Amino acid sequence: MELWDFENLADGRAPRVVLGVDGGSTSTLCVCVNANSSKESPKVIGRAVAGCSNRNSVGDELANAALELALAGALKNAGVPRSSVQAVCVGISGVDTRDDEERMLSWLRQLFPRTSHIFAYNDAVAALASGTLGKLHGCVLVVGTGTIAYGFTSDGRKTRCSGYGPLLGDQGSGFAIASQALASVTRAHDGRGPPTALSGAILKHLHLKHVDDLISWAYTDSSWARVAALVPVVKACAAAGDFAAQEALNFAVQELSLSVNSVVTRLGLAGEDGKKPFPLVLVGGVLEKNDSFDLVSAIVHCVCASFPGVEAIRPQVEPAVGAALLALRQSSVATCNGDMSAAEV
């Protein structure tokens, strides 16, 4: 059965829906939300997961194939044909420039010829929307394998900071934290640096016997996510008092706060006096709450020193639902104001 064949069987009385997508290098999630549900409690009636939709990782063809699979899957799951889709919002990593947005929008318009409200953003925007329930205002800090800070003003200006990936210096990212920890281990092993509890802890975690074994571990599959997955070990060592681990995390806190401050400053989110309240949405695996080291509190503390109006938010819904709420809100706004493309917002 072909991808969209289910539409022939779809119920003619299908509800109006919006689609939200959170796409990245690991996976792509699409949710189908009833367009009549409230922003506070969005009603997800279909969802589907597909593979990597970051074109920088797998190229345009595979990325778009994964995206189409997720979109079709969520609609099929909900029993809703494309003709009932009121709006689509995709947040995808690798959509970085205006050109990237335009390419994505043009591809989506072909896939949804009858949907007038289509929006394409970086996945950080979906994460922001998950904290603000679809409103494009404030700053989001995403810290997973990579890191990015993204901000929007109520009048439609936007800016971003970091998000360049490990090769271009994503300081503060999960990869950077773990990478600095691994460097401390090799330094200690060589006698180029002081001993650190990270050595024993990381080797134990990876079931390796010797520091030299790290070489074949690292280069058998040199994915950045695999390196970043060591962050919980770094946090545990830091909590137990290890200096090198604390140093890696404190450096990350400084760098991440710097990213947020740069976005807030450039957009004037905190007003002229720097004291105006603004939302700061904090998301990503590295920022997840755990007992050993609370990165979020440390970052908010740092940002607060410059911008006391900062209102930290840990989202209660997934980024994909954030994207759907954004689609819902933007399509209502667009319908009220006449048609607007995402690029003009």
Add this chain to the structure above:
Amino acid sequence: MELWDFENLADGRAPRVVLGVDGGSTSTLCVCVNANSSKESPKVIGRAVAGCSNRNSVGDELANAALELALAGALKNAGVPRSSVQAVCVGISGVDTRDDEERMLSWLRQLFPRTSHIFAYNDAVAALASGTLGKLHGCVLVVGTGTIAYGFTSDGRKTRCSGYGPLLGDQGSGFAIASQALASVTRAHDGRGPPTALSGAILKHLHLKHVDDLISWAYTDSSWARVAALVPVVKACAAAGDFAAQEALNFAVQELSLSVNSVVTRLGLAGEDGKKPFPLVLVGGVLEKNDSFDLVSAIVHCVCASFPGVEAIRPQVEPAVGAALLALRQSSVATCNGDMSAAEV
């Protein structure tokens, strides 16, 4: 025609030879040297180049295939069959542990069943030998895409420092220098750091218009060598007075000196008072002499502060010839002392 078929046609009066190999992730060079030539002017009578022989990059099978291609090619080129090979010495990146050495030796012994002197080392050892004309004594510092410091004492002890590759913190490597420079560019672009001349220079060098274009440049082909190839741009900016470029290179100088000092200290190469002369062989693309920034002088200056007996050597022959000279010297020593395997030296 099969790889070794040429042996059927080889001259029965072929000279005795030794084979030297310098193998890495980019390519593998094998030279065939007349065993009667002097160490000061080795007579290369055959040579051949093959692809990557680093098992960490391409796996055992492809790595060994490349190595066999280079070995057979150099012998065929010289018109010499395997029965005339007195000794073989391979220096290959990715041969890091005792296990790696043993695996490589066992494979080579099957390929050269009639050759009693076979040696397998990390490629840094071939580089050392290229500066010491085959003598295993002193320290070598290799700085290319990655970096490693390796040392041997006259009585056969050895140690290494760094050489873990970019994922495990090869501070001072070409990759690390360029990576730090790229991070300065993104920091400046974001307003997270001061402006730097590196921004314009790197974009111009890569024929890119905008800092955001670096993202697709970096992840279209994320090979570490491609990043490291930016080092000459960093040197030029440093020479022109750019602070961020100077900072990246000065940090590298410190880290590389630290690697050398660690090897020298651990082996006691400079004697108890730290003043005994010892050779320091300096090789690799990043250390190549050019007009803009003399990294070698800066490193030697740093090492000299701790170990005034350091004797800096820039090799006059290739690492593969160094490996051949090492094979020649070790096989003479071994013949005098009874048979010794490389692992026991």
